[in-house]
Amino acid sequence: MEIRLLRYFLAAAEERNVSRAARALHITQPTLSRQLKEFEESLGAELFVRQNKELVLTEAGQFLKSRAEEILELAERTEREFEDQKKTLFSGHVSIGCVEADNSDTVAMMLEELVGDYPQVTFTIFSGTSDMIVEKLEKGLLDLAVLLEPVDTKQFEKLVLPREERWGLLVSRESFLAAQDAIKIADLAGIPLLSSSRAEVQAMIESWSKEQGVPFQIVGRFNLIFNVFPLVENHVGSALGIEGAVSNQRSDTLKFLPLVPEVKTNCVLVWKKNRELSPAVSVFLQYFKDAFEA
Numbered sequence: 001m002e003i004r005l006l007r008y009f010l011a012a013a014e015e016r017n018v019s020r021a022a023r024a025l026h027i028t029q030p031t032l033s034r035q036l037k038e039f040e041e042s043l044g045a046e047l048f049v050r051q052n053k054e055l056v057l058t059e060a061g062q063f064l065k066s067r068a069e070e071i072l073e074l075a076e077r078t079e080r081e082f083e084d085q086k087k088t089l090f091s092g093h094v095s096i097g098c099v100e101a102d103n104s105d106t107v108a109m110m111l112e113e114l115v116g117d118y119p120q121v122t123f124t125i126f127s128g129t130s131d132m133i134v135e136k137l138e139k140g141l142l143d144l145a146v147l148l149e150p151v152d153t154k155q156f157e158k159l160v161l162p163r164e165e166r167w168g169l170l171v172s173r174e175s176f177l178a179a180q181d182a183i184k185i186a187d188l189a190g191i192p193l194l195s196s197s198r199a200e201v202q203a204m205i206e207s208w209s210k211e212q213g214v215p216f217q218i219v220g221r222f223n224l225i226f227n228v229f230p231l232v233e234n235h236v237g238s239a240l241g242i243e244g245a246v247s248n249q250r251s252d253t254l255k256f257l258p259l260v261p262e263v264k265t266n267c268v269l270v271w272k273k274n275r276e277l278s279p280a281v282s283v284f285l286q287y288f289k290d291a292f293e294a
Contacts, residue, residue: 003075005039006068008032009047013065016054091120092280097133097145098125100225102244103161103267107146110287121280129223131198137272143281148242149265150200156270162292164264165242169193169257170225172233183257189214192237194228197221205240208263229254 008025012032015021022032040047047061057065094114098107111123126136130147137145137156147153148165169188171177177191185208195205195218202221209216219237222228225246228239233253239246242265246256269288271277277285 003072005035006072008035009039009064010068010072012036012048012055013057013061016056018055090118090279090283092118092122092278094121094123094144094281094284095142096123096125096284097136097142098127099130099133099146099148099267100127100245101146101148101165101242101267102247103146103163103165104244106161106163106267110284110291113287114284118280118283121283129196129198130200131223137270140272140275143277144269144271144285146267146269148267150204151198151268152200153268153270155273157273159269159288159292161267161269161288164266165244166258167240167242167263167265168259170228170232170239170241170246171255171257172235172238173253173255175235175238177238177257178255180257182260184260185263186212186214188216188240190217192217192219194218194220194222194231194237194239196225196241197223 008021011021011025012018015024018033018036019029022029025032036047043060043064045060046058047064048055049058050056094111096107096111098104107125111125114121115123126133126142130151133142133145133147134151136142146161169177169183169191177183188208189212193216195201205216205218220228220231222239225239225241229250231237232239233250243256243258246254269285271281271285
């Protein structure tokens with residue numbers, strides 16, 4: 001006696017109509033009618049009779065219904081317990097690199113889901129600049145990485161994460177700029193600026209300068225923005241960066257001013273092309289795909 005046939009039988013018994021039951025089961029009405037007829041023939045007993053255009057259970061049908069409910073409940077419970085046991089025994093390690101950004105929270109949520117489903121899986125997070133992370137990814141020291149655009153990803157498979165990162169200027173609260181809620185890109189021309197040393201970011205800032213027709217005064221470059229906080233506080237310069245990397249950081253002494261017109265870029269999840277992923281990494285990657293892939 002197949003579990004599938006018991007499900008078909010119960011659906012017909014509950015709906016009291018073959019067409020409605022077929023829709024609930026996502027199969028065609030002729031298929032369900034044929035399966036129920038063959039089921040009755042295999043049992044050697046009539047399970048339904050028609051009364052006023054509805055299916056009514058026979059005595060044999062009522063007996064089977066009570067047993068079918070018990071069997072299906074036991075089967076579903078066994079499947080759940082087997083899946084729980086499989087997840088408990090599943091193990092492995094995931095190494096992921098992540099830039100400082102709003103999307104760091106996304107990585108945390110995915111890891112929480114992973115270890116919740118698979119308690120034996122362990123993980124390592126490496127935080128750093130995109131350049132540092134890419135180097136480790138290319139050497140095979142990381143399985144996956146979250147990088148901030150603009151970034152060259154031609155050598156990787158990638159998945160664009162939907163949460164955008166907003167660019168702006170980090171200023172001292174003692175600066176005259178702190179009275180503003182935003183800053184125009186054109187107004188950056190007269191401000192001593194600290195910017196990322198990444199080539200892609202430098203190119204993006206140069207394109208802003210050309211679009212505005214004004215030169216920007218870059219007085220210093222950095223790789224990790226937290227090293228820049230004291231420089232901004234001491235008025236050496238104001239730092240260009242993304243809001244997610246500086247939010248809730250020294251808010252009593254520093255202020256983030258978003259650029260206007262608004263500039264936003266995405267983070268991307270990347271992994272090496274043609275590299276065989278471990279089962280644990282494959283599962284973790286699938287969480288991202290299920291959540292964000294169109």
